[in-house]
Amino acid sequence: MTRAVVVPSALLLLPEYAGRVDPAPELRSACLAAVGWLIEDAPRRVLALVPPADPANVARGVSTPLGRRVADELLRRSGFAGDVVEDGPVDVHTAVLVVADGSARRGEHAPGYLDDRAVAFDTSVEEALMLADSSALESLDIRLGAELLAQGVPALQRLGALDLPVDQVDLDYAGDPFGVQYWVVRWHCAS
Amino acid sequence: MTLRLGRHAFDDDAVLVMAIVNRTPDSFYDRGATWSEDRALERVGQVVDEGADIVDIGGVKAGYGPDVDATEEIRRVAGFVARVRADHPDLVISVDTWRSEVARAVCAEGADLLNDAWGGHDPELVRVAAEADAAVVCTHTGGLGPRTDPHRVEYADVVRDVITATTGLADRAVAAGVDPASVVIDPAHDFGKNTLHSLEVTRRLGEVVATGWPVLVSLSNKDFVGETLDLPTGERLNGTLAATAVCALAGARIYRVHQVRETRQVVDMVWSIAGRRPPATARRGLA
Numbered sequence: 001m002t003r004a005v006v007v008p009s010a011l012l013l014l015p016e017y018a019g020r021v022d023p024a025p026e027l028r029s030a031c032l033a034a035v036g037w038l039i040e041d042a043p044r045r046v047l048a049l050v051p052p053a054d055p056a057n058v059a060r061g062v063s064t065p066l067g068r069r070v071a072d073e074l075l076r077r078s079g080f081a082g083d084v085v086e087d088g089p090v091d092v093h094t095a096v097l098v099v100a101d102g103s104a105r106r107g108e109h110a111p112g113y114l115d116d117r118a119v120a121f122d123t124s125v126e127e128a129l130m131l132a133d134s135s136a137l138e139s140l141d142i143r144l145g146a147e148l149l150a151q152g153v154p155a156l157q158r159l160g161a162l163d164l165p166v167d168q169v170d171l172d173y174a175g176d177p178f179g180v181q182y183w184v185v186r187w188h189c190a191s
Numbered sequence: 192m193t194l195r196l197g198r199h200a201f202d203d204d205a206v207l208v209m210a211i212v213n214r215t216p217d218s219f220y221d222r223g224a225t226w227s228e229d230r231a232l233e234r235v236g237q238v239v240d241e242g243a244d245i246v247d248i249g250g251v252k253a254g255y256g257p258d259v260d261a262t263e264e265i266r267r268v269a270g271f272v273a274r275v276r277a278d279h280p281d282l283v284i285s286v287d288t289w290r291s292e293v294a295r296a297v298c299a300e301g302a303d304l305l306n307d308a309w310g311g312h313d314p315e316l317v318r319v320a321a322e323a324d325a326a327v328v329c330t331h332t333g334g335l336g337p338r339t340d341p342h343r344v345e346y347a348d349v350v351r352d353v354i355t356a357t358t359g360l361a362d363r364a365v366a367a368g369v370d371p372a373s374v375v376i377d378p379a380h381d382f383g384k385n386t387l388h389s390l391e392v393t394r395r396l397g398e399v400v401a402t403g404w405p406v407l408v409s410l411s412n413k414d415f416v417g418e419t420l421d422l423p424t425g426e427r428l429n430g431t432l433a434a435t436a437v438c439a440l441a442g443a444r445i446y447r448v449h450q451v452r453e454t455r456q457v458v459d460m461v462w463s464i465a466g467r468r469p470p471a472t473a474r475r476g477l478a
Contacts, residue, residue: 011343017387019418054343056334061347104342111342113255149342180342 002189004096004164005038006129007031007074008182009051009067009151023178030173030184035074035097037186043095045083046075049155050099067099067155090162098159100152102126102181103145110179112149121148122181125156126174129185132166134159150181165190194405194444195372196245196283196326197303204467206439208455209245209285209447210238211411214267217252220412220424220449228271235275239282241451247306248272248297249287253382255338261292269296276301285328289337291315298323306330306447308379308409309337311360321368328375328407329360333383341383349388350395353378358402375445377407380434381414389415393434396441407445410434411454432457440465 011017012024013031022028039046050067057066068086075084075097090096102125103118104111110118121144128136137160145153166187173184194201201207212234216223225231235246250267251259259267268286275284285304286297289312294305298319305320307313310332320327331353333344346352357376365371378399380389392399393410400406410416416430417423428450435446435454439461448454462468 009343011345011385017385019386021421054345057343057345060333060345060352062345066343066345108255111340113340151343 001041002090002092002094002096002164003038003041003043004098004159004162004166004187004189005034006098006100006156006159006183006185006187007034007070008101008180008184009070009099010101010180010182011066013070014073027173027175027177027182027184031074032077034172034184034186035078035080038095038097039075039078039080039082043082044093045085045088045095046071046080047088047090047094047096048072048084048086048099049096049158050086051151051154054151070099071097090164096159096162096164096187098152098155100155100159101183102148102150102152102176104149104151104180106176106181107179110176112179115148117144118148118181121145121150125150125181126171126183128160129156129183130169130171132164132169132187134161134163136160193372194375195370196285197324197373199281199283199303204462205444206458206462206468207244207283207445208242208451208458209247209283209407209445210234210241210243210451211447211449212238212246212248213252214248214250214271215252217256218249219252219254228274231271232274232278235279235282238451239279242455243282243451245283245285245304245445246275247285247287247447248275250293251288251338253308253338254340261290264288264290264293265296268293269300272297272302273300289313289316291319294319294325295323298325304328304375306377308377308382309335310356310379310382311363312337314363317364317367317369320364320373324370324373326373326375327364327369328377329357329364329404330377330379330382331356332379335383341385344383344385344388346388349384349391350378350398353392354399354402357399358404361404374404375407376402376404377409380408380410384415386415386418389413390419393437396438396443400442405444406438406442407447408435408438408443409447410438411448411450428453436461
């Protein structure tokens with residue numbers, strides 16, 4: 001049975017940016033629990049769906065996409081020893097890890113300041129995730145997403161394109177503690 | 192090289208304190224305390240008494256907030272520069288702006304230094320500095336536009352990026368006609384940087400000083416201090432002064448600050464420890 005998980009691509013999930021106190025312990029534990037569940041049945045490979053690297057960061061010498069590093073870190077901490085791929089077919093031996101989040105413009109203290117469209121956009125994304133509405137995810141507005149600093153949109157579109165046969169959805173975390181919408185979602189798929 | 196800031200020249204070993212004077216209703220630290228022109232002028236008198244060498248006058252909050260267009264920015268700062276110039280002829284007047292039209296207006300009123308805190312966003316600004324024979328601060332922002340916050344910004348080597356960007360801007364200023372003795376670089380803590388980046392820039396500031404350009408640091412009460420010590424804006428003085436001491440030991444020349452007296456003491460003390468400044472008095476065991 002294929003499983004899929006969505007986690008955010010927040011830098012604070014990476015150990016190199018850790019402070020003495022975890023700024024988001026609930027988020028981190030939800031991510032680790034969901035990824036632990038993802039690999040519970042020992043899939044041979046994990047398909048990591050991640051947004052492309054930020055071109056500005058690439059220009060500054062950081063070429064590995066942030067989402068890939070978050071995926072690798074969560075899988076490492078969960079003890080996964082199989083292959084992690086960014087392309088390829090999804091079969092019964094494959095688990096899907098999507099590293100994606102919503103708008104970073106959800107308030108006056110958000111990284112991109114307040115954009116009044118952000119909440120409605122994120123609500124529509126959350127509905128699509130909860131309903132496992134593949135066509136809605138695949139047709140997310142990439143331009144609006146970019147304007148709202150919703151860096152996860154390309155990865156969510158790829159999740160939609162897989163058109164997985166989902167028969168149960170669990171929302172383990174939803175929140176915007178720093179003005180960026182995060183979700184931790186688990187999709188149970190029919191075999 | 193002698194540092195020349197408009198009509199003022201300073202020796203190689205001079206270390207300067209630049210006091211922040213906001214002509215804004217909403218800046219993060221003072222929250223409009225000097226929004227009225229008279230209060231701002233009082234603040235200038237106070238910081239001069241406390242030992243400031245430079246005042247840095249800003250008309251637009253650095254962070255997100257209501258739009259302030261060039262006309263409004265000029266209204267806030269240009270006439271005020273003229274008043275400060277008249278009252279304090281020996282004071283270096285800096286204006287914190289990224290806009291060339293504002294730069295032109297304040298230079299006409301006697302500004303000596305243009306603090307281009309958004310890193311060359313308006314390439315015309317250095318031409319204005321050249322025409323007015325004003326000095327300019329070249330700032331690292333990591334490519335961020337004015338009044339934006341960093342979001343998931345990363346660097347393979349943040350100090351290398353600081354050096355490449357600021358020396359590139361300095362070269363551009365000189366090519367535009369700014370006197371090389373009138374160019375200062377600023378690694379810009381918190382601008383385009385997370386707290387770990389700003390700590391690394393502080394730790395490795397000597398590499399920035401080694402470029403040979405005079406270095407300005409703007410550390411005062413910033414988020415990287417607050418996050419490091421988990422303290423709100425009003426309780427960051429000790430952390431600011433610790434960072435100031437580290438930058439002073441590395442050789443930073445200009446300190447942009449809210450608290451002048453405290454900064455002056457820390458910088459003078461470190462400058463003396465570093466052997467760059469004799470003690471004010473030395474009697475102990477010397478009789």
